[in-house]
Each structure stands twice: as C-alpha cells, then as structure tokens.
Amino acid sequence: MGFLDKLRGKKDQVVEEIKEHTAEETRNEQAPSEKRYTSEGKPVYK
Numbered sequence: 001m002g003f004l005d006k007l008r009g010k011k012d013q014v015v016e017e018i019k020e021h022t023a024e025e026t027r028n029e030q031a032p033s034e035k036r037y038t039s040e041g042k043p044v045y046k
Contacts, residue, residue, distance in 0.1 A: 036044040 038044055
C-alpha cells in the first residue's frame with residue numbers, strides 16, 4: 001500500500017501547485033494592464 005500512498009501524495013501536491021498557479025494568473029489578470037498598440041493603431045493582444 002505504500003506505493004499507492006506515494007502516488008496519492010504526489011497527485012495532491014500537483015493539484016495544489018496548479019491551484020496556486022491559477023490563483024496567480026487570476027491576480028495578474030485583475031491588475032491594470034498596459035495597453036499596447038501596433039503602428040496602425042490596433043491593440044496588441046497577449
């Protein structure tokens with residue numbers, strides 16, 4: 001059973017990392033963004 005416990009622990013760790021990364025992206029999207037425009041005056045999207 002030790003092997004399966006290790007796999008479960010690894011899965012939990014990966015899930016937590018994904019949640020943290022997603023939370024960081026959400027915070028970054030909420031921050032005021034600097035708008036960029038091309039030489040033609042059209043907005044540049046990331």
